[in-house]
Amino acid sequence: MIASRVRFAGLAAFLLVGATACGAAPTTAAPSAGASDGGSAAGVDARTATSAADFGGLDKLVEAAKKEGKLHVIALPPDWANYGKIIEAFKAKYGIEIESETPDAASADEINAVKTRKGQDRAPDVLDLGQSFAISGAAEGLFAPYKVETWDKIPENQKEASGLWFNDYGGYVSIGCDAKKIAKCPETYADLLKPEYKGKVALNGNPTKSGSAFAGVYAAALANGGSFDDIQPGLDFFKKLKEAGNFNPVETTPATIEKGETQISLDWDYNNAAYAPKMAEKGLDWKTVIPSDGKYFQLYAQAINKDAPHPAAARLWQEFLYSPEGQNLYLGGFARPVLLPAMKADGTVDAAAEANLPPVEGEPTFPTEAQVNKAKEVLAGGWGAAVSG
């Protein structure tokens, strides 16, 4: 039985390597030659520039970025908030090459990449992070402060005062539903418990891992007598959903929707809304509603890696994202850009794209960081118990 022993040892080794891969990632240290003097031709150090003015204006920033010629991004799925088109538009406008790595990575992976690839050419330049990762990353000193030209229009509670991070786009938790297969689509959390939705209600991921699924539980809490301070009713709701046989553990992807395995899915409204045109081609009628009893809005945040190998390109990318053009591109992907209210006021908004957004009433409110952290603790401890069995 030597063979099986060796195989088992191999298996155990594989397991070990897998478990610690993040810590022991191969480090082909190759500090970029251009990194240290990036932008110095323009007389400024791009690494410490905190605004376009530091370069001597946007034109000079463009010049410095073009000299670097490259931008390394991570965790930007092409079908998420229109990032596919945003990347294309940036490339076309400035002729800067974008290396998009691991589009499906999570926020934790982004932070890991920043830490483990410090000083390397393949470190990510810019990050698109879940709110709490932006806050914790800033506290760990991983980001460079930068204020885009439209900085003043970003609401106070949506940015870190010195520019270490600033929110970019967001959305509401919504219920997506295949109206071809479901006679009457659910419109509230209360609806989801109805017997007719047996085995059909899915989440986009596991709430202890996926930000959108976490938001789904938070919204369920708000719909069931909970508050930003108390996510427990959300867990109780999913326990009830599980007991009713309505909870579907398969995590939603476009493939599971197309297959009909996840006919009802809780997800960000920009994901659900963006599925609709694609699903229409496959003969599905994918409808998106924002549940009236549990409205939860959240934004993601942008940050620049303090040790970005392409510091000027990283800053230009931010300027692009927060220009009306970039913000309207988010809007084109059904995401609600942070400057939407300001753009509506000054008339730069793409009205057609805005009209496509799933309608919602009332103004969004936001939990504090402490409230979110507490909710996560409760969720990490209770989610398994709520839906297992």
Place this chain on the structure above:
Amino acid sequence: MTVPAVTAAAPRGGRPRSKNWLGALPLLVVTAVAFGIPALTLLAGAFTVKDPATKVSSFGTANLARSLQGPYLNALLSSVQLSAVVAVAAAVAGTFLAQAVITSRFTALREAVLTFSGVLSNFGGVPLAFIWIATLGNSGVITTALGLGPGVLYNFWGLALVYMYFSVPLMVLVVTPALDGLRPQWREAAQNNGATTWQFWRYVGIPVLTPALLGGLVLLFGGAFAAYATAYAMVGSTVPLVTLQIAEALTGDVLIGYENVALALSLDMIVIALLVMAVYLPLQKRSSRWLR
């Protein structure tokens, strides 16, 4: 590169015993690098406790304690339970299947089963999960045809069933050589001495096969214990599994600062794997001499 030089220099008619281990040097080096470094990193991380508020790291057992409580303990127990159920069921099924195939008169059947087993034992992950979802999922082909309700597949037993898909073929591969090793003469000798079929198996067959069966069990347990992608795609968190918990703690958009708990969980997994091996090795030693 030292290895060929040493063997060439060795005198004919028996290499000096003291240098024999040099042949294993590349393996030892690879093991030290691929197994040792991650193990040390894992140990260091598992015992490092980081205060979330002050970000100060210290040495302690808080992560381990946490990994053995509440949902984490649940996940560990559930993983062990699932692996044990799969290992035992697949070992029994695989052994009977292998015995049936090698005693059949059709060599083509034997070849076909072994080839299929070789392919299927390596078949796992997300594709396997999706095959089952398409077959037995809520809107799966069979579910719809038979009018079964939703949720047939998405529970403990559904997952066990799916794991059988790669575990049974693996058992067939492991146990076939051992079954081949049961010499017909032993059976004839037993019969000549008046033994019944049951007595033959009870006193000869099963004792001789024990190491192979146990080895198979350990291997199947390990395979099910370490499986991740299939469960992730199929049952999410409705069947708590330690591999899924590790992934949640290591990567994600939600939990921050659980990395070392994940390492502690990995350590728990290694301890469990070692315990299983510890049961297997002495038993294997006792009866392996028959299969030389």
